[in-house]
Amino acid sequence: MKGVQPPDTVSQRTKSWWASILAGLVDHPHPIYGADVAVTFRGGVLHISGELPSESDRKALLKDAREHVGHGIDDIDAKHLTVAKGKERPGILDQTLIAAFANPDVAEYASKYLVESRRVEPKRLEILDSRLEDRARDLLPAEFLSDVRKAFDAGEAVLILTVDETAVFKVRELLAEETRSLWTIATPPIPAAGRRD
Amino acid sequence: MDDRHSTYTGSRQARLMAEVQSRARRGGRPTSAREMTRQRLSLGQLLRAAGPGLITGGADNDPAGIATYSIVGATVGFTMNWLLLLSTPMLIVIQQMSAKVANVTKSDLATLLRTSFGARIATPAVLLMVAANVITMGADLLAMGAAFELLTHIKFIFWIVPLAAVMAFVTIFTDYKVMSKYLLWLVAVFSAYIVAAFVARPNWGEVLQSTIVPQLSLSPDYLIGAVGLLGTTITPYLFFWQASGEVEEKRGVQGFSRRNVDITAGMIWSNLTAFSIIVVTGAVLFSHHTAIKTAADAARALEPVAGPYATVLFAVGIIGAGLLAIPVLAASAAFGVAGLAGWRRGLGRNPRNAPQFYVVIGLAFLIAMEMAISAIDPIKALFYSQVLDGLIAPVLVVLLLMLTSSRKLMGDFVNGLPTKVIGWAAAAVMVLADVALAYQVATNGLPG
Numbered sequence: 001m002k003g004v005q006p007p008d009t010v011s012q013r014t015k016s017w018w019a020s021i022l023a024g025l026v027d028h029p030h031p032i033y034g035a036d037v038a039v040t041f042r043g044g045v046l047h048i049s050g051e052l053p054s055e056s057d058r059k060a061l062l063k064d065a066r067e068h069v070g071h072g073i074d075d076i077d078a079k080h081l082t083v084a085k086g087k088e089r090p091g092i093l094d095q096t097l098i099a100a101f102a103n104p105d106v107a108e109y110a111s112k113y114l115v116e117s118r119r120v121e122p123k124r125l126e127i128l129d130s131r132l133e134d135r136a137r138d139l140l141p142a143e144f145l146s147d148v149r150k151a152f153d154a155g156e157a158v159l160i161l162t163v164d165e166t167a168v169f170k171v172r173e174l175l176a177e178e179t180r181s182l183w184t185i186a187t188p189p190i191p192a193a194g195r196r197d
Numbered sequence: 198m199d200d201r202h203s204t205y206t207g208s209r210q211a212r213l214m215a216e217v218q219s220r221a222r223r224g225g226r227p228t229s230a231r232e233m234t235r236q237r238l239s240l241g242q243l244l245r246a247a248g249p250g251l252i253t254g255g256a257d258n259d260p261a262g263i264a265t266y267s268i269v270g271a272t273v274g275f276t277m278n279w280l281l282l283l284s285t286p287m288l289i290v291i292q293q294m295s296a297k298v299a300n301v302t303k304s305d306l307a308t309l310l311r312t313s314f315g316a317r318i319a320t321p322a323v324l325l326m327v328a329a330n331v332i333t334m335g336a337d338l339l340a341m342g343a344a345f346e347l348l349t350h351i352k353f354i355f356w357i358v359p360l361a362a363v364m365a366f367v368t369i370f371t372d373y374k375v376m377s378k379y380l381l382w383l384v385a386v387f388s389a390y391i392v393a394a395f396v397a398r399p400n401w402g403e404v405l406q407s408t409i410v411p412q413l414s415l416s417p418d419y420l421i422g423a424v425g426l427l428g429t430t431i432t433p434y435l436f437f438w439q440a441s442g443e444v445e446e447k448r449g450v451q452g453f454s455r456r457n458v459d460i461t462a463g464m465i466w467s468n469l470t471a472f473s474i475i476v477v478t479g480a481v482l483f484s485h486h487t488a489i490k491t492a493a494d495a496a497r498a499l500e501p502v503a504g505p506y507a508t509v510l511f512a513v514g515i516i517g518a519g520l521l522a523i524p525v526l527a528a529s530a531a532f533g534v535a536g537l538a539g540w541r542r543g544l545g546r547n548p549r550n551a552p553q554f555y556v557v558i559g560l561a562f563l564i565a566m567e568m569a570i571s572a573i574d575p576i577k578a579l580f581y582s583q584v585l586d587g588l589i590a591p592v593l594v595v596l597l598l599m600l601t602s603s604r605k606l607m608g609d610f611v612n613g614l615p616t617k618v619i620g621w622a623a624a625a626v627m628v629l630a631d632v633a634l635a636y637q638v639a640t641n642g643l644p645g
Contacts, residue, residue, distance in 0.1 A: 027549055035541075035550045051545075088451040093230050095303075143605035169447035172303045177541050185312060186303050188608020189230045189450055 010117065018064065021046070022072040031117055034178060037061070037081070044074035048081045053170075055083050093165035093189040094123060097172055098144060099181035104129050104157040110179035111159055118178070120171055123193075124162040128152075136160070141187055156182060165189045231609040236454040243458055257467040258387060258474075259522030260340035260515050261333050262429040264579035266471045267495045269422045270478030271488060275399075275407035276419070277426055278475060282408050284430045285468045287623035290616055291431060291594060292439050292460045294601045299440035300450050301610045306440040307536025309600055316537070322596060323533040325589045326433045330530040331561050332585060333434070334523050335568030336578040341519035342569070343492035344512035354570065360519075361566035368524040368562075369548055369555050386514040390473040393502035399480035408472075417641055420634040425580055427627050428587025430471065434529040436593060441532040445543050450610065477501070489576055523565075531557035584634075591627035594620065 013031035020028045021039055030037045037050040046065060052058045058081060065076050101107040107127045114120040128136055130152035136145060139160050151158050159181070163171050168186060175184045258266075269277055295306065302309055310319035341360050342353030414420075439460075448456065478498045482489065489495050496511035503510045528544055534557045535542035541551040548555040569578075598620045602612045612620070 029550075035546060038547055038550075084447075088449045092233055092451065141605075165451075166449060168303045169444065169449065176539070183312060186301075188301055188606065188610060190608065191228075191230055191233055 013117065014064065018068060022068065032119060033057070033061070034118070034174070045077050046073045046075070047077045049078075050080070051082050051084050053084055058083055088166045090164045090166045091192055094162050094192045095165045095168045095189045096124075096140065096160060096162045096187040097168065097175060097184060098140065098148065098187070099159045099175045099179070099184040100151040100156045101159060101179075101181055102156060107157045107159045110175065110181065111161070113179055114161075114171065114174060118174055120161075120163065120167065120174070122161040122163050124160070126160050127157055128160065129157040130155075144185070144187060147185065151182075164192070229609040230450070234451050234453050238454055238458065242455070257432075257435065257463070258470055258518060259333070259526075260337045260344075260519045261522075261579040261582050262432075262471065263387070263474060263515065263518060264336075264340060264489075264495060264576055265425045265429040265583045266474040267478045267482075267498060268489050268576070268580050269426050270475035270498075271482035271494075273414075273419055273422055274479040274483040275404050275476065276412045276414070277422060278404065278408040278472065279411040280423055280426055281430065281468055281472055281475065283411075283626065284427060284623070285465065286619055287626070288431050288468065289461050289464045290619040291597065291623060292435065292464055293457050294597055294612070294616065294620065295436040295439040296443050296448075296456055296460060297453065297610060298597070298601050298607070299443035300448055300453070300456075301607050303444065304440075305444045305532055305536045305542075306437050306597070307533040308539075309440075309606075310596060311537055313600060313603070313606065314596065318596070319537060322592060323537050326437060326593065327530040327533055327561075329582065329585050329589050330434050330526040331564050332568065332578075333582040334526045334561060334565035336582040337519045337523050337526070338565055338569040339578055340492065340515055341523075344515035344519070347492055347496065347508050347512040357566060357569045361562050361569070364520065364523050365527075365559060365562040368527055368544075368558055372544075382517075386510055386517065387470050387474075389499060389502055389510055389514075390470060390477055393499055394473040394476040394480075396501040397477050397480040397498075398501075399476050404476055404479075415633060415637065417634075417637045420630065420637050421584060423630045424587035424627075424634050425583040426587075427630055428585070428590055429583040430468065431590050431594070431623060431627065432583075432586050433590050433593050434526055434586075436597060437529040437533055438525055441529070441536075441542075445545055453610075474498075491576065495576070527558045527561040527565075530561045531555070587627065588631055591624045591631065594624045594627065598624065 010031065017028060017031050024041065026039045026041060029035050033050065033052060036052065037048065039049075040047045046068075048061070048065060052061065058078075061081070062076070062078055065073070065078070069076065099107075099110070101110060104127055111125055111127060115122070115125070124139070126135065126139060128148070133149065133152060136148045136158070140148065148158050159175075161171070168189075172184055172186060175181045298309060299305060304312070307319065307323050310322055314322075338357050338361055339353065342356035345351065345356040345360075346353040478489075478495075481487075481498045481501060482494070487494065487497070492511070492515070493508065496508045499507035499511050531554050532542055534540075535551070535554045538553070540553040542554040543551060546554070598612070598617070601607060601620075602617060604611045
């Protein structure tokens with residue numbers, strides 16, 4: 001889930017998030033971590049809690065927070081801001097997610113959101129509509145083609161993305177909850193292509 | 198693997214997969230996702246993996262479960278021990294399937310039921326589980342009230358509203374998972390039943406025989422006891438809780454070997470406690486023809502080990518088990534409804550972030566509280582809530598088996614033959630018990 005972001009978009013959104021926090025709008029989801037990070041203000045102290053993917057993410061968020069101390073924040077409490085203790089090793093298995101959207105534009109918007117804002121690093125990402133049904137046959141196990149065909153028959157588009165198995169929980173959650181896909185399904189995990197043992 | 202491979206025929210992915218697998222075969226490396234995640238655990242690793250399961254296994258026996266096992270022991274003695282032994286591998290396999298399907302599909306159970314079977318099947322299946330959970334919550338609240346009455350001599354009914362309010366607040370506004378780690382120690386008092394089983398000096402020859410040799414009876418008392426015992430052991434809410442827990446913790450498929458050890462240890466420990474409760478109540482209460490009509494009667498079974506403190510020990514255990522189980526029942530119901538509706542969900546989220554999920558939790562507490570206030574007999578309410586679970590469980594077990602036997606959903610992680618055999622046997626045993634009970638009730642009415 002790490003990766004280089006288009007700095008303008010992400011940093012601008014992060015700046016406006018901090019501005020809204022300082023204005024007391026603590027319910028806004030963080031532009032990168034979304035609902036994984038929660039903030040509250042109590043007596044001038046900004047309490048940050050949640051679970052971040054890595055220590056570097058935690059350090060970066062706390063660095064941002066410290067820059068605002070003295071500008072509306074007296075102190076920071078990050079006791080409950082933790083780093084995910086993932087025991088799974090990336091690079092072993094891959095998994096493909098299929099998400100249906102009302103049309104290709106919405107699917108495009110969702111894919112940009114995942115990659116640019118939420119640091120998802122897909123190994124493959126394609127958006128298909130009914131004109132590209134043959135391509136779906138190349139990308140997906142045969143059992144899932146009927147699901148895709150139903151979406152095409154309804155005039156919908158599908159976003160097909162393959163990611164490392166360790167990231168699938170997060171990506172599926174983002175697709176279902178943040179991008180409001182019509183439905184999202186995961187094909188079973190398979191050995192990662194080009195894995196190194 | 199070959200079946201699955203054929204689905205990729207002619208595709209670029211097929212060629213890629215074929216190459217990866219052929220290279221793997223040449224190098225003696227694992228050829229399927231399942232093999233790649235299989236781990237051989239050393240003794241030390243096994244013990245470390247079993248640790249958390251032992252703790253959570255202790256928590257699987259909620260007040261309704263303890264009441265059911267106590268009533269079974271007091272009513273029919275040791276004659277159902279064989280059913281508990283038989284249900285242990287079934288429980289392990291079903292919990293492992295719940296964990297596996299969530300980790301492979303990255304979905305909770307309600308979402309999977311909806312996406313795989315459609316709303317027509319998923320909605321009644323989930324709503325039945327929700328109904329059973331809420332009824333069990335009401336019964337558990339009554340049990341906790343009765344436990345407080347044992348300690349304070351203040352009538353149980355006065356404890357219901359404060360208990361429901363405190364637990365609803367804790368579940369909705371605090372980190373329940375952190376708190377549950379401390380509550381588990383309260384439930385540890387139920388290990389006293391294991392000691393009590395020895396102190397009560399049952400006829401071990403009789404206990405062993407009734408555990409190994411099945412004793413069947415078509416009497417209404419026996420059948421309703423069997424359905425209740427199966428319902429409290431193979432409980433529908435546990436399937437949903439297990440699957441939702443895997444999704445919330447984002448565990449994944451790589452740790453399956455450890456997960457299976459964890460689940461196995463927990464379920465064995467849980468059923469060992471249940472076995473001890475039946476042995477103790479069978480030895481102390483059944484042999485003296487003492488029926489369980491109140492919480493004080495049930496507590497009497499601990500007298501051989503705790504003497505005059507039996508009541509306190511029993512009450513503390515029931516309160517701990519209730520504090521631990523009731524939020525889990527409410528959350529499982531909310532996970533089910535939210536999964537059906539596609540709402541945001543998770544105890545790790547705050548109420549503003551998942552409002553509907555927490556509204557369902559609040560509603561579950563309100564309805565359970567109302568039921569607890571209206572109910573008259575706590576012990577009967579506890580027992581019949583588990584009978585209801587026993588009637589619902591086979592439906593969900595069959596749906597779970599269909600999900601985990603689907604190669605489309607599970608790929609390399611599809612159920613093997615032993616899992617299928619044990620899973621279908623569990624469903625068959627539960628259906629048989631349900632049908633026999635329904636026949637008896639239709640012809641003779643409900644037992645008193």
